Amino acid sequence: MNTVRLYDYWRSSASYRVRIALNLAGIDWQSIPVNLVAGEHKQADHLARHPQGLVPVLDIDGHRFTQSLAIIDYLDSTRNLQLLPVEPVLRTQVQALAYSLAIDLHPVCNLSVVEYATNGEEPARTQWMRHFITPGLRTFESRLAEFEQSPFCTGDRPSLADLCLVPQLYNADRWGADYSQCRRIRCVAEACCDHPAFIAAHPDAVKAL
Ligand SMILES: N[C@@H](CCC(=O)N[C@@H](CS)C(=O)NCC(=O)O)C(=O)O
Structure with a gap:
């Protein structure tokens, strides 16, 4: 193999x-x-x-x-x-949730974009990150209301939305972007923190590899 x-x-x-x-x-x-x-x-x-x-x-x-x-x-x-539901309507809704982070928020926080926009200078770089990440996460939080959360973003098992959310939260924490008001996101984060697949994927777990 x-x-x-x-x-x-x-x-x-x-x-x-x-x-x-x-x-x-x-x-x-x-x-x-x-x-x-x-x-x-x-x-x-x-x-x-x-x-x-x-x-x-x-x-x-x-x-x-x-x-x-x-x-x-x-x-x-x-x-x-089984990262996405089979039922087409629900599937599209979970994809939309995940894409709001992976396709809309992630690229503006990409290294090359941020360095170009801010000349790699502080505090502009940190301000840029916070400016985009906090509203992106707040919108995600409001969209979570469409789903029964128990305890992951869209149900009782990790979905594509969780795979996109957790890395974005790592980035938010890194840049000090506030999402303290996002109660449901914080509950999802707690559930993912206890999941072996998420634990082993964490940047600190792979840094030394
Ligand atoms: N849409 C691509 C985005 C990949 C991407 O943006 N990767 C970043 C790291 S998260 C990167 O390689 N950045 C290098 C750069 O910006 O120069 C994907 O999902 O794979």
């Missing part, structure tokens, strides 16, 4: 999402760190893996995949993770 390799960076939200999915699938995977701060993602060997110069990249089942949501969809389909 071929080794499953994840080219990732410990603090990358998109990588963190995929790590959770790999752990939920019970896959024995290996991390190949790509140091974003050192610019390794822009070097030729990584660009050959991912022409956009981003992480994550996953080698699995004889294929190489990029784009975290596509990778998670592959894992969900091939490993039956």
Whole structure:
């Protein structure tokens, strides 16, 4: 059986999402760190893996995949993770919840975007992060009202929404973005903190790999 390799960076939200999915699938995977701060993602060997110069990249089942949501969809389909409901209306609603973070909020907080917008200077960088993350999380909190939470975002098992939320919360904590008013998000965070797949995917757990 071929080794499953994840080219990732410990603090990358998109990588963190995929790590959770790999752990939920019970896959024995290996991390190949790509140091974003050192610019390794822009070097030729990584660009050959991912022409956009981003992480994550996953080698699995004889294929190489990029784009975290596509990778998670592959894992969900091939490993039956049940990250989305089968019923079309509910499925679309859970996807919308997850995409509000992964597709709308995440890119504006990406390293290259923030560095360009703020010249990498403080306090502009921190202000930028807080400016976007807090409203993004508050909106997510209000959308959670559409779901019966018990105890994850959309039910009694982790869904795609949880995989997108937890890395975003790590980022919020890192930049001091306030979500103290988001009671339901904080309950979800507590449930995920106790889940082995989330624990093993946490940046602090993989940093030394
Ligand atoms: N849509 C992509 C986004 C990937 C992405 O933005 N990765 C970030 C880390 S979370 C990255 O590689 N950033 C490098 C940069 O901005 O230069 C995905 O979901 O995989």
